[in-house]
Amino acid sequence: MAVPLSACVAVASGVPVELGLVTGIVGGLLTGLLPGSSLQVSGPAAGLAALVYEAVREYGVGALGVLVLATGLVQVAMGLLRMGRWFRAVSAAVVQGMLAGTGVVLIAGQLYRLADANAPEGGLEKLGGLVLLLTGTLESPPALVALAVGSGTVAVLALWPRWRRGARVLPAPLAAVALATGAVAALDLPVDRVRVHGLIEAVEPPDGSDFLRLGEMGVLGTVLAFALIASAETLFGAAAVDRMHSGPRTDYDKELIAQGAGNTVCGMLGALPMTTVIVRSSANVRAGARTRASRVLHGLWLLVFVTLLPWALEDIPVAALAGVLVHSGWKLLPGRELGRLWQRHRGEAAVLLATTAAVVVTDLFEGVVVGLALATFKAAWEMSQVRVETVRTGDGFVRARVIGNATFLRLPKLLDELESLTRPGRHVVELDLRELRYMDPACRQALDDWAGRHTVLFEDGGMMAV
Secondary structure (H helix, E strand, O other): OHHHHHHHHHHHHOOOHHHHHHHHHHHHHOHHHOOOOOOOOEEOOHHHHHHHHHHHHHHOHHHHHHHHHHHHHHHHHHHHOOOHHHHHHOOHHHHHHHHHHHHHHHHHHHHHHHOOOOOOOOHHHHHHOHHHHHHHHHOOHHHHHHHHHHHHHHHHHHHHHHOHHHHHHOOHHHHHHHHHHHHHHHHOOOOOEOOOOOHHHHOOOOOHHHHHHHHOHHHHHHHHHHHHHHHHHHHHHHHHHHOOOOOOOOOHHHHHHHHHHHHHHHHHOOOOOOEEOHHHHHHHHHOOOOOOHHHHHHHHHHHHHHHHOHHHHOOOEHHHHHHHHHHHHHHHOOOHHHHHHHHHOHHHHHHHHHHHHHHHHOOHHHHHHHHHHHHHHHHHHHHOOEEEEEEEOOOOEEEEEEEEEEOHHHHHHHHHHHHHOOOOOOEEEEEEOOOEEEEOHHHHHHHHHHHHHOOOEEEEOOEEEO
16 A cells, blocks of 8 residues: 555655655654554655645755755754644644645645546636636547546445455555556556656765755744644554544553654655544554554565565556545545534634635645644634623612633623613613623723723622622
């Protein structure tokens, strides 16, 4: 499974196929040996492909090593500062929106490669050009052949798991790519194939001039985006893998350090960034893995394959790899989860959709920032729930009790409710604040002023004033 997936991510990232394989090898041989998680497998992930593609387009392949190296150092620092556990506090809606936005951009970009066409830059441009892609493909016989190869790959990926006996022998991605490669070779179809130049030739360690780019704000923003997304995807993946087995649980801080060490080495080699890959990790658990050796052997077998059989990669059609990534991107979309979330927590669903749209319209980093800001505002708004309960006496007097959390976000509503109690014929004799769980200074000052204007008996945990 690691060979086609690593090649797919490299193609989607706009870099040589070998750089994806190097990341997979380092993820096994180095990260697999370090403490943290026992069974999750690391390598290049589709979730970062869109961001890497934009970074390579903006700064060039030569700068990729510096970006990934700096990302690794940031992750190591976060692990040493014991920040790994804090990633569990990130809103699940933001993470799902991040993955959904990545899936949309990934699918839109790979639809062009299904037809052996070049994708435009930017998420909106990719989506906007799909109509022209369709008309151009229908008018081009070679494009239709490539589309048939890619569509067939997607069909095999969707149907292969239903054949349980075959799925136990071969993972779906490997079966799909192998069948597509065999069909293209047997029929000698005119489609683009993967170009391979060798591991040694593809490795480009960063030089001094590349490190100078770390002073640019755009480069620093990209590094932070890499670190945030890679770390979140890794640690959320670790939580998912832990639920699949009964072995040792993941130490989040140590796993963050292990991922950072792996990305530092990948950066030194000019390769792609790594994260936990949930597809490979789940396959590892289902295959009966019990110890960390399974992670190391993943990297070892990948190294053996690309060293002894590099010619096999050159027969793989690009459209087949694009089909694998379209299928992977589709699985990043929330689907049924969004429907259930909308029924139970519409605010969370709105954050998910807004994050997705922001990622598509802007980029991954800005989209996540928008999502985090919306999630924070939503949490603050929900924590500001406050209500006024009243007890009226027969002589026109009212006793009012304020319950909940009084913050500036709900201050206008609170004051409107209190003002409505002072209509002609009514008089508030007591304002009880003892059931307020929290009251910020703005609300305190406003309530003091209101009580003073209406000569209300003000009771706050035993303190009384007129």
